[in-house]
Structure formats: C-alpha cells, structure tokens
Amino acid sequence: MKSGGGLKRFKRLTTTARFVTWINILSTTVFCAFLIVLIVRPFSDNLQMWYEDNMATVAMGVGIAAVNQVVFFVISGFINLLWMSRALKNARDMSSAVRTHSFEFVSSFFIPILSLYRPFYIMQAINRASQAGELELGAPLILWWWICNLGAGVLALALVGLVTLGADGMSATYSLMTVAYMGTLLPMLLASIFFTKVMGHICRLQLATDTEIVEQF
Numbered sequence: 178m179k180s181g182g183g184l185k186r187f188k189r190l191t192t193t194a195r196f197v198t199w200i201n202i203l204s205t206t207v208f209c210a211f212l213i214v215l216i217v218r219p220f221s222d223n224l225q226m227w228y229e230d231n232m233a234t235v236a237m238g239v240g241i242a243a244v245n246q247v248v249f250f251v252i253s254g255f256i257n258l259l260w261m262s263r264a265l266k267n268a269r270d271m272s273s274a275v276r277t278h279s280f281e282f283v284s285s286f287f288i289p290i291l292s293l294y295r296p297f298y299i300m301q302a303i304n305r306a307s308q309a310g311e312l313e314l315g316a317p318l319i320l321w322w323w324i325c326n327l328g329a330g331v332l333a334l335a336l337v338g339l340v341t342l343g344a345d346g347m348s349a350t351y352s353l354m355t356v357a358y359m360g361t362l363l364p365m366l367l368a369s370i371f372f373t374k375v376m377g378h379i380c381r382l383q384l385a386t387d388t389e390i391v392e393q394f
Contacts, residue, residue, distance in 0.1 A: 191380040194260040195373045201253035202369050208246040209362050211239050258283050264303050267383045272306035297323040307382035315378040322375055325368035333361040
C-alpha cells in the first residue's frame with residue numbers, strides 16, 4: 178500500500194466528501210420543508226393573506242431552494258464517485274483479491290440490472306481489503322446504505338407509476354409528483370447519512386496502514 182502524501186490526500190478527500198454530503202442532506206431537508214409548507218399551508222389568516230399577496234416571491238424562494246438542492250446533489254454525487262474511485266485504488270494496492278477498476282465501479286451505478294447489486298459487492302470488497310485480514314467490520318453500514326439506496330429507487334418508480342395512473346389534469350399531476358418526490362426523500366437522506374459513516378469507516382481503515390497519519394477521524 179502506498180503511503181504518505183497519497184493517504185493524506187485521501188483523508189482530505191474523505192473530509193471534503195463527507196462535508197459536501199452533509200450540505201446536500203441539509204439543502205434537501207430545507208427544500209422538503211418548503212414543499213411541506215406549500216402543500217399543507219398551516220397558515221393563520223394573516224399569513225394566508227401574505228402568502229396570496231406574495232405568491233411570486235414565494236415561488237422564487239422555492240425555485241432558489243430547488244436549484245440549490247439540485248446543485249448540491251450533483252456536486253455531492255460527483256465527489257462521492259471520486260471518493261469511491263480513490264478508495265478502490267487504495268484497496269487494489271492493499272489486496273490482490275480486488276481486481277475491479279474505477280471505471281467499472283463508477284459505471285456500474287448507471288447500468289440497468291447491474292446497478293442493483295454490483296456497486297454493493299464492490300464496496301464490500303473495498304471494506305474487506307481495507308481491513309487486511311482483521312474481523313470484518315463495517316459490513317452492516319454498507320448493507321444499510323445499499324438497502325436505503327435501493328429503497329429510494331424502488332419507491333420512486335412505484336410512486337411515479339401511481340401518479341401516472343391516478344393523476345387527473347396538470348394540477349393534480351404536479352401535486353402528486355411533489356408528494357412522490359417527497360416520499361423518496363427519507364430513504365435518500367438515510368442512504369446519504371449511512372454513506373458518510375461508510376466513508377469515515379473505510380478511510381480510518383486505510384489510514385491505519387500508515388502509522389504516521391493515524392489519528393481520530
């Protein structure tokens with residue numbers, strides 16, 4: 178396993194990826210709160226009047242929150258894929274049993290059928306290789322991360338199907354699509370939270386190969 182600057186850069190990448198993921202979680206939560214308020218509208222009479230008089234401003238605020246959420250989602254996804262590629266490279270240096278290359282790992286997230294299981298198995302292989310023969314730790318974190326990932330995808334498809342079948346008119350379609358989107362947020366947020374834990378766990382294991390940079394992470 179290569180040590181020194183490479184592992185220090187990996188530690189910085191892990192810190193950055195976890196930070197951006199938490200920002201993405203926060204921005205998604207804020208956007209979800211906006212949607213809940215707009216759907217439920219738990220307003221007093223005065224607030225209801227203000228809302229009706231300032232619908233353009235409210236719509237602009239929702240639009241800004243939506244753009245912010247999409248931007249951080251894309252940035253977080255890119256950095257997380259970069260982190261996965263680096264973690265896989267480190268695992269290949271640590272164990273000859275890991276033969277997967279970064280392109281195969283990253284592309285497996287976007288290939289139908291393969292995306293249902295391949296990333297999970299590769300992440301498990303990274304976890305095993307990073308422990309250098311010790312008791313297998315971190316497997317439950319990776320399992321829960323993947324269950325939440327799959328849950329979000331399956332739930333999204335199911336809800337979109339229900340919207341397509343049950344919507345009557347553009348207004349109803351918009352409302353149902355909003356509810357469907359919000360329904361996928363919980364497993365998405367849980368998957369993101371679990372993945373921050375996975376990143377920290379694997380980074381600690383790989384840093385442990387160089388005693389000069391081992392510290393509480």
